[in-house]
Amino acid sequence: MDPKLAEVSQLFERFKAACAREDVDTCCNVLSKLKVLLTGFSSLPPLFEDTPNAIHELTLARDIYEHAVLLSVKIGDQDAFERDFFQLKPYYTDASSSRLPPSSQEYMILGLNLLRLLVQNRIAEFHTELELLSSTALENPCIKHAVELEQSFMEGAYNRVLSAKQTVPCKTYDYFMDLLAKTVRDEIAGCSEKAYGYLSVSDARQMLLFSSDNELLQYIKEEQPEWEIKTGQVIFQKAKESASCKEIPSLQLINQTLSYARELERIV
């Protein structure tokens, strides 16, 4: 086997062992060394040259990047995830159609990416990514989970979002689901503010998914200073009495009338 290829495979084995041991620092070091070695192969994107070992090299590189993506989820580094995912994408789209056998983790990683976009509230990119998926991909449980999550989020059925936490297809989704829970909680708080006049403390605690009253009180103190707590009820700041309509917005009216006069004068 090609010496370079042998070296990379060896290093990759060490990397996988370190991952299994949960040794994050070694993993990161080995990963950077692997990436540098990968630049030596010319069969990888963007060159896509047809060397004799091309398929082997491509498969190896793809595995390395998949592990890199999973590592970034484990350490919770979203930027690294984005970088590694973008490097991984050509392997799924361009290379797979021609030569490589499909990867077993492809759908899981695609689902993870969709979830990440949802958490970061980049809905436009979420939909763009969705367009790229074929209909067979959409049937896969990992991806279906992310799509349904986005639908529930858009509709506002937040309880469905939170209950979906129980039904994750794979354990790696947990990190993003936790982040999502936080976003959802803020959304629920915002909606409740406008929709309810007041809520009993126990109801509020249930809706915002806190496990004890103290957590609820702390949350209100930190995030929502306008809410008042009186006699076991959470009173949301009701909108001030709508200003009586006797007030005339004079400045606005003056501006409008002046613009009418100006335009009418221009008509020859």
Place this chain on the structure above:
Amino acid sequence: MALRRKLKAQVLCAFLNFALSPGSEPHNRLAAHLPKEDEHEMEFDTATSVSQSPVKHPLPELEIYCYLLVLIYLIDQKKYSEAKACSSASVARLKNLNRRTVDVLASRLYFYYSLSYELTGDLAEIRGNLLALHRIATLRHDELGQETLLNLLLRNYLHYNLYDQAEKLRSKAPRFEAHSNQQFCRYLFYLGKIRTIQLEYTDAKESLLQAARKAPVAALGFRVQCNKWAIIVRLLLGEIPERTVFMQKGMENALRPYFELTNAVRIGDLELFKSVAEKFSTTFSSDRTHNLIVRLRHNVIRTGLRNISISYSRISLADVAKKLRLDTANPVADAESIVAKAIRDGAIDATIDHANGWMVSKETGDIYSTNEPQIAFNSRIAFCLNMHNDAVRALRFPPNSHKEKESAEKRRERQQQEQELAKHIAEEDDDEF
């Protein structure tokens, strides 16, 4: 167009013999693509013309025009793989030519080049070529070519659903005044599609409606596609397109699925929506609008909710869930969250009473006593005034009308009239005195 129907192998052969001297290299290349019918007839032709005329120096434009005719003929005959070979040869030839007079023909050739590859399903192959051609066109300041190639590239990317690459290209490509109405329409359509997928519905609606309006009446298929996407974008924006949109001449059958879809959204009935989506799912998949239809579910729920809030002053959340036909595990809790979100977004005006589990709609007061009518009128007035200003600016006078030289006859006439007028005035004066 009338010419296109008359294109036959013999006619083409005869034209090739006429335009390009037979036995010359371009002629051989082109004639190779035509079917070898009536071989002896061709030989006879070559014999006579060789004896008749001296060697002709064909203009490159003529050669390119011949390529174009052969290509159109092959595509009409459905010989797509040969069309592919012919078009690749022509594009290779074009790269060497650098004459502005060839530009118009070249842009037609690029279009058929892309079309022949698309019909054989190999669009991805030519992407690199198209990009190179676009670079060359920009270098040569070939604006028509640039426009055509940009549209072809966008079409290429959108064919494979590569929306973000298409958007990156479109935002970086140089923009200028559109030279050709047809290319501009196509550009607007692709732009509208990209914007729809990126959730920018207002921009998308504007582009798609403009494309549908500017398109020539003969381009029925194109207008149907524009209208389909425009209808969906309007539904996603929350407005219901009026019935006349669906009843345009020639489009009734094609737009029928979208008509039923609009109906479902208008009523706000989730079950009807689901059944319509399933019934026409093949049409929607072939139009690639399937994902957009899925997004419409949210709109259906909103409309249903709005209807309920207007009709009931107070209604329990369990009833809301039943009316909306939410078929989930926990409908009441879902309904509560959905209503809360709708209230926050301003879609309905109500409050929820959690303890009793019902939704109370707010009374809408007398609108005329507020400033609402003033604001509505103001927006309409501003729109009309803007339109008036735009129309005045768009008035076009025929060029050089003020410099039109009077012909001798007109001048005589005018002088005669002036004299008569002067005499008339003088007489009047005399009379008065």
